[in-house]
Amino acid sequence: MEQNYDxxxxxxxxxxxxxxxxxxxxxxxxxxxKRDITLSNSSLAQGGVAAVTRPDYDDVRYHIEDTLIAGGHQNDLAAVTKLCEEGPKEVRHLMELGVDFDTDAEGKTHLTLEGGHSKPRILHHKDCTGREIVNKLILNVKKQENITIWEHSIVVGLEKRGDGFAIDALYDDEHHDNEHCFLAARYVMLCTGGIGRVYRYTTNSAIATGDGIALAYQMGARIKNLSFVQFHPTAFAGNVRERFLISESVRGEGAKLLNCHGQQFMTRYDPRGELAPRDVVSKGIMAEQKRVGSDKFYLDISYKDPKFIKERFPMIYAALLVEGYDLTKDPIPVYPCQHYLMGGIDVDLNSATTVDGLYACGECSHTGVHGANRLASNSLLEALVFSHAAANHINARSLTEPASYPDPAFPADRGRNRIPKGIRTEIRAIMQEADFVVPDPEKAAAGLARILEIRRMLLDGGFMMSHDYFEALSLATIACLILQDVSEKGDAAPGAR
Ligand SMILES: Cc1cc2nc3c(=O)[nH]c(=O)nc-3n(C[C@H](O)[C@H](O)[C@H](O)COP(=O)(O)OP(=O)(O)OC[C@H]3O[C@@H](n4cnc5c(N)ncnc54)[C@H](O)[C@@H]3O)c2cc1C
Incomplete structure (x- = not known):
């Protein structure tokens, strides 16, 4: 098996x-x-990608302005400008790679509206845009002879050694059963996604345990704004950990958000009503819950033409039918839940972290584009623009820097113990209590003390390195970082909450 990679x-x-x-x-x-190639938050993306593709009625300046407003003006202006200016080119490139965005009756790309956008500018493939993009990217990547793909292989160790990196991955295929495999690399790109699984309820897929952020933190990379967590207002209120998202674009197409009495209420809290940015709508729901004394909320688009609903939202329609709800007829029970992380591994405009040769892109990174609250459909765009930037930077460096590979060996496992049951459940319970939509400073302080104990126990307990152990350690690290940030910032993150 090959050991050295650029x-x-x-x-x-x-x-x-x-x-x-x-x-x-x-x-x-x-x-x-670490799982199937298609299991990721990217594959779950429904709404689409935001980009200014019709200069006849939209303008990059409006996209920048909308992004800054949603982010509570806590964004990095240079990063936002790069995102919005370079975004349209990346979206056109996706089309060249075969991504099939929906078109209107005139054959033009259909653009939809989502909360916080002043113009319809979201390109989409029905309501399963992420899956379409991921599938087409995989087809293209598989054609490249210089690229090898390992599935079901979790990276559990990453160290900077000399000019390069040593990587410890548990490799799994028909001949190997989670065997340690040591690799050397000149450059590493962390594209490990979000942290949703640190909360009890999330829209995120099972891979979202914050591993990349935990690995970078361990290496001393700068981590920023981990308390900037986005809670989506309209996840399906089922009793499962991974909550199915009812996309922003359902409200964009006119769905009404109703309280337990069947009344619209959002304009009580914000003149933009249902189309206010996500943090505002989530907070509106929590305020309305206090006012009416009920946590029952509904999303209703049943007044629209059923044919339109089924064609525009086929995946959501089918998923809700399985749960016993008909989107064309029934108000759908919804409630906020964890959805996205705006903070992450701090990077510059080239996606370079503070560790030389280490890059971070996508949801695990903190580019500063989202400020304190992400504007809908800006995160796929961020992943495109900033992963391209990282690749450009690595390409340029690789031409002048010598190809040297460090010894990648890691010490043998420090122990044989298996982690006790219930660790993840306890972390999730603490986070749900301490940091849900509006953080509770007292519970956050008490929670932080307990999670620090858990993390110490995981580090010192002589545990065998396994998929399970590593993810539990990642969750404990991320929970600590979030609660520390909550303690430092308190409520001083206006817009994020
Ligand atoms: C339900 C849902 C709907 C969304 N809708 C939209 C939308 O409409 N528009 C939009 O812009 N954004 C949307 N988002 C957000 C967006 O999808 C994500 O932020 C974005 O796709 C993240 O991409 P990524 O490449 O950074 O990470 P991901 O797509 O999450 O990929 C992470 C990858 O890292 C791998 N990985 C993680 N840890 C390890 C490890 N230790 N070892 C090996 N591999 C590892 C995983 O296996 C996976 O392959 C949505 C998110 C969700 C959850």
Whole structure:
């Protein structure tokens, strides 16, 4: 098995796949993902990608302005400008790669509206845009001879050694059962996605345990704004951990948000009503819950033409039918839940972290584009623009920097113990209590003390390195970082909450 690579990319979401496609074809590249190649938050994206593609009625300046307003003006202006100016080019490139965005009756790309956008500018493939993009990117990546893909292989160790990196991955295929595999790389791109699984309820897929952020933190990379967590207002209120999202675009197409009495209420809290940015709508729901004394909320689009609903939202319609609800007839029970992380591994405009040679792209990174609250459909765009930037930077560096590979060996496992049951459940319970939509400073302080104990126990307990152990340690690290940030910022994150 090959041991030395020019670039190792950890993650096969939009950031990892799109970044890989832009690396120089002379570079030897390995992409690793811990489950199936398609299991990622990227594949779950419904609404679409925001970009100014019709200069006849939209303008990059409006996209910048909308992004800054949603982010509570806590965004990095240079990063937002790069996102909005370069976004349209990346979206056109996606089309060249075969991504099929919906078109209107005139054959023009159909653009939809989502909360916080002043113009309809969201390109989409029905209501399963992420899956369409990921599938087309995979097809293209698989054609590249310089790229190797490992599925079901979790990276559990990453160290800077000399000019390069040593990587410890548990490799799994028909001949190997989670065997340690040591790799050397000149450059590493962390594209490991979000942290949703640190909360009890999330829209995120099972891979979202914050591994990349925990690995970068361990290496001393700067981590920023981890308390900037987005809670989506309209996840389906089922009793399962992974909550199915009812996309923003359902409100964009006119769905009404109702309280337990069947009354619209959002304009009580914001003149933009249902189309206010997500944090505002989530907070509106929590305020309305206090006012009416009930946590029952509904999304209702049943007044629209059933044919339109079924054609526009086929995936959501089908998923809700399985739960016993008909989107064309019934108000759908919804409630906020964890959805997205705006903070992450701090990077510059080239997606370079504070550790030389280490790059971070997509949801695990903090580019500063989202400020304190992400504007809908800006995160796929961020993954495209900033993974391309990372690839460009690596390409340029690789031409002048010598190809040296460190010894990648890691010490043998420190122990044989298996982690006690219930660790993840306890972390999630603490986070749900301490940091849901509006953080509770007292519970956050008490929760932080307990999570620090859990993390110490995981580090010192002589545990065998396994998929389970590593993810539990990542969750404990992320929970600590979030609660520390909550304690420092308190409520001083206006817009985020
Ligand atoms: C339900 C839902 C709907 C959304 N809708 C939209 C939308 O309409 N528009 C929009 O712009 N955004 C949307 N988002 C957000 C957006 O999808 C994500 O922010 C974005 O896709 C993240 O992409 P990524 O490449 O950074 O990470 P992901 O797509 O999450 O990929 C992470 C990858 O990292 C791998 N990985 C993680 N840890 C390890 C490890 N230790 N070892 C090996 N591999 C590892 C995983 O296996 C996976 O391949 C949505 C998110 C959700 C959850």
């Amino acid at each position: 670039v190792v990319i950890i993650g096969t979401g939009v950031a990892g796949l799109y970044g890989a496609l832009h690396l120089d074809k002379r570079l030897k590249v390995l992409i690793i993902c």
